Amino acid sequence: MPRFVILEHDWPMRHWDFLLEAGTLLRAWRLLAEPTPGCVVPAEPNADHRIFYLDYEGPISGDRGNVTRWDAGTFDWLADRSDCVEVELHGTKLSGRWRIERSSGEPRGLPPWSLIAPAPQG
Numbered sequence: 001m002p003r004f005v006i007l008e009h010d011w012p013m014r015h016w017d018f019l020l021e022a023g024t025l026l027r028a029w030r031l032l033a034e035p036t037p038g039c040v041v042p043a044e045p046n047a048d049h050r051i052f053y054l055d056y057e058g059p060i061s062g063d064r065g066n067v068t069r070w071d072a073g074t075f076d077w078l079a080d081r082s083d084c085v086e087v088e089l090h091g092t093k094l095s096g097r098w099r100i101e102r103s104s105g106e107p108r109g110l111p112p113w114s115l116i117a118p119a120p121q122g
Helices: none
Strands: 003-009 015-022 025-031 040-050 066-081 084-091 095-102 113-116
Touching: 003 084, 015 040, 015 066, 025 113, 066 095
Parallel strands: none
Antiparallel strands: 003 015, 003 066, 015 025, 025 040, 040 113, 066 084, 084 095, 095 113
């Protein structure tokens, strides 16, 4: 089963790197707020990352701050299209169906992608 990790990154501003294992690389998005069930989180696609980051915490080369593991686990691919990625997460903090989808970018200035979180249960 593929793995995922969410790394809290303190540079250039605080954000969360959402990384999904896809073969020999990690598909990556920068989340501009902490992922929270029931919330829509602005997201930006990021360059693919090395698989190394599934297990890494510490300084980033080039004086680009530090990362710490915020959550990690396994996941199932449910959809992988150019406008939407949907996964079932099995993490320590996060579980359930999560979608990253292209949004309208409205209101003006928001990133063109969003992480859509499931509503809290209970």
